[in-house]
Structures are given as structure tokens and as C-alpha cells.
Amino acid sequence: EIVMTQSPATLSVSPGERATLFCRASESLSYNLAWYQQKPGQAPRLLIHGASTRATGIPARFSGSGSETEFSLTISSLQSEDVAVYYCQEYKMWPPPLTFGQGTKVEIK
């Protein structure tokens, strides 16, 4: 089973500053990685798939990059509404299992 490791566990960023989150896979995924945002008390929302393709309606300040085993999610200018936990998820193979990272909590400094 693929292990997904996210870092840091918590990220404190000032409003308007850049936030960069990382996700590492235990084996190569090519570009088969998604990112989700989960705001407090809400369901997750798809942000990015294919490592770098924004989902419908996602603001341009969210961008994804990386391939193989190293990936990142960047919020170019942090807004208060971006406070959330962010999860990466691999989808290297079908059929599942599908694996999520443990999450990175983004907070306002």
C-alpha cells in the first residue's frame, strides 16, 4: 500500500503571504495526485487533480506542482477563507485502495 506523508503538520502564514504545503509518496505516482481542502465543520472539496489541474471554480491562487514522489500545493496569497486542513490523495492504480495523506492544517498568523 502506498504511504502518503504531508508536511508540515501545521502551517501559520500571514494574510497575503504565500503558503506552500508538501506531499510525499512512498512510490512513484507519475502525476496521479489530488488535493482537497476541508474547512472546519465542512466536507472536503476537490482543489487539484492530475497534480496541477485546478478543479472547476477553484481560485487561481491555488496551484499544484510536482510528479513521481514529490508534490506541493501553493496558495499564492493567503486569504482568511483559506483556513482549513489540506489533504493529498494518490490514485496511482485502479482498483483501489486509495490513500490520503494525514493533512496539513493552515492557519492565519
Next chain:
Amino acid sequence: QVQVLESGGGVVQPGRSLKLSCVISGVTFSRNVMHWIRQAPGKGLEWVAAIEYDGGGKFYTESVRGRFTISRDNSKDTVSLQMDSLRPEDTAVYYCASAGYLGYYMDVWGKGTTVIVSS
């Protein structure tokens, strides 16, 4: 507009059963892979089960295989999760999610339904 509505959660004793249901509208349900994902209190996301668009393939995480059964009714745009022999560690919010034809990532999520397994 896409809407997802889960139901069936509640409090149940260990060893008992519960059935979750999810109705989705605004997507071509019969073409989409459907997933159940859960989140234990204060924890991260855990994929639980998936069912292919025609019900031909059903897949489970190891910890629920043999106890949980996923099914779907494309005539009613509904996916279900029958949970038997429930354990305290199954306590979580259960989310229903749609993942398109390929099924790899979840682009539509429900608000979740809470399952508490406790004596």
C-alpha cells in the same frame, strides 16, 4: 446544481448493523464511480469503499472487508453502504462522494452522516 444527501447515520451498539444511503442529483450518476470515505473524530480522511458505474466492481479497505457491503441503484441515483458487525473504531463521519467515470478522485462530496458505535 449538484446535490448529495446522505442518511442513515446514528448511534448503534457494537456488533450491530447500520445502513447508510446517499442520493445524488445533478450528475450523470450511472456513469460515475461512487465512494464512501470516513473521518474519525479529530482524524484525517480514510477511504472506505468504492463501486464502479455499473456495480460490476466493488472494493473495500482491508479493515471493513467482509463486514461492509457497498451497492448502488442507478434507477434511483442511490448508493448504499451496509455496515455489519460494527466496531467502536468504525465511529466516524461517513461521506459519500462521486468520482466521475474513471473514479480516481472525488469531485462531488456530500455533507456526511455520523455513525457512533458505542455500548
